[in-house]
Amino acid sequence: MQHMVIFGTSDGTPVYQQHDNLDAALKGVERLSNTDQAKDARIFEMHEVPIEIKTYFRVEVANRAAAVPAAVDEEPAPTTGEMTGPTPVSAAGRFGLFGRS
Numbered sequence: 472m473q474h475m476v477i478f479g480t481s482d483g484t485p486v487y488q489q490h491d492n493l494d495a496a497l498k499g500v501e502r503l504s505n506t507d508q509a510k511d512a513r514i515f516e517m518h519e520v521p522i523e524i525k526t527y528f529r530v531e532v533a534n535r536a537a538a539v540p541a542a543v544d545e546e547p548a549p550t551t552g553e554m555t556g557p558t559p560v561s562a563a564g565r566f567g568l569f570g571r572s
Contacts, residue, residue, distance in 0.1 A: 476500055478512040489517070 474496035476488040490496040496514045503509035 473517040475515045475517050476503070476512055477515065478503055478509045 472492065474490045474493055476490065476496050476499050478486055478500075480486060488496075488499055490499055493514070493516075500509075500512045500514060503512050
């Protein structure tokens with residue numbers, strides 16, 4: 472199993488050293504402590520985390536002004552308060568509820 476040694480340099484910059492096994496990581500920390508006077512060395516076990524990459528689509532309106540069609544000249548709405556178009560039907564009447572078959 473791979474191991475990572477992390478320590479800081481004298482100016483505080485983090486350094487990462489990857490080792491093939493724990494023994495190599497321990498020897499690396501010994502060398503750092505004895506020759507480089509690194510005091511904050513830490514060792515971490517590394518193992519692969521299985522992941523699955525899935526395709527993801529996000530749909531957005533590219534240009535809102537271009538997506539909305541221009542208004543067509545229409546007749547103005549009636550101002551008399553009269554309803555135009557089909558007569559509304561309630562859901563009960565439309566689907567045969569209340570005794571209608």
